[in-house]
Amino acid sequence: DTAVSQTPKYLVTQMGNDKSIKCEQNLGHDTMYWYKQDSKKFLKIMFSYNNKELIINETVPNRFSPKSPDKAHLNLHINSLELGDSAVYFCASSQGKANEQFFGPGTRLTVL
Amino acid sequence: GENVEQHPSTLSVQEGDSAVIKCTYSDSASNYFPWYKQELGKRPQLIIDIRSNVGEKKDQRIAVTLNKTAKHFSLHITETQPEDSAVYFCADNTNAGKSTFGDGTTLTVKP
Numbered sequence: 001d002t003a004v005s006q007t008p009k010y011l012v013t014q015m016g017n018d019k020s021i022k023c024e025q026n027l028g029h030d031t032m033y034w035y036k037q038d039s040k041k042f043l044k045i046m047f048s049y050n051n052k053e054l055i056i057n058e059t060v061p062n063r064f065s066p067k068s069p070d071k072a073h074l075n076l077h078i079n080s081l082e083l084g085d086s087a088v089y090f091c092a093s094s095q096g097k098a099n100e101q102f103f104g105p106g107t108r109l110t111v112l
Numbered sequence: 113g114e115n116v117e118q119h120p121s122t123l124s125v126q127e128g129d130s131a132v133i134k135c136t137y138s139d140s141a142s143n144y145f146p147w148y149k150q151e152l153g154k155r156p157q158l159i160i161d162i163r164s165n166v167g168e169k170k171d172q173r174i175a176v177t178l179n180k181t182a183k184h185f186s187l188h189i190t191e192t193q194p195e196d197s198a199v200y201f202c203a204d205n206t207n208a209g210k211s212t213f214g215d216g217t218t219l220t221v222k223p
Contacts, residue, residue: 035213040215041199042213042215043213044213056208056209056211090155097206097208100161101148101211103156103157106155
């Protein structure tokens with residue numbers, strides 16, 4: 001009965017590759033987010049979706065393309081991976097745009 | 113919000129002492145201020161939150177205060193325990209869906 005789930009948990013890949021991370025929530029929430037947490041533990045919002053519509057895009061390189069096929073899913077596709085993309089990526093969801101966010105377990109991406 | 117400053121970046125206290133973490137925000141549209149706790153290797157989880165129409169909220173050993181005029185809010189943990197050791201993040205949120213986190217405070221509670 002996991003609330004917010006992400007796959008994969010770990011991702012190790014070479015520079016220049018393309019990879020995807022999937023996120024699903026079973027809480028019935030209407031808003032979903034992607035965050036990047038770097039090695040210094042800073043947590044930065046990347047994207048926010050409300051009812052499948054993109055509402056926040058925080059100057060993220062266009063190599064990152066989120067997709068929300070329905071309200072329960074928000075996937076993140078990354079093209080031409082770079083060393084600086086290595087981080088933990090967290091998906092989160094909330095009911096409404098200014099409420100408690102429930103985070104997924106994170107995906108640790110390592111680019112070699 | 114636009115920018116959230118969080119202090120201190122590290123905090124070490126003796127078990128039983130109090131811990132205070134402070135945040136300042138700049139976006140006047142911010143109306144929701146959550147605090148998240150992140151244990152090592154785990155996901156952030158909400159511990160307490162406050163909305164802009166409230167000045168203070170308490171839940172057992174933790175409390176949050178908000179000064180909307182000065183645009184700052186604080187987390188207070190009393191009678192700290194070793195299991196309180198974690199990274200704490202403040203955040204501010206707007207109705208537009210913008211969510212900005214502070215840089216985090218690493219709290220260490222020494223037994």
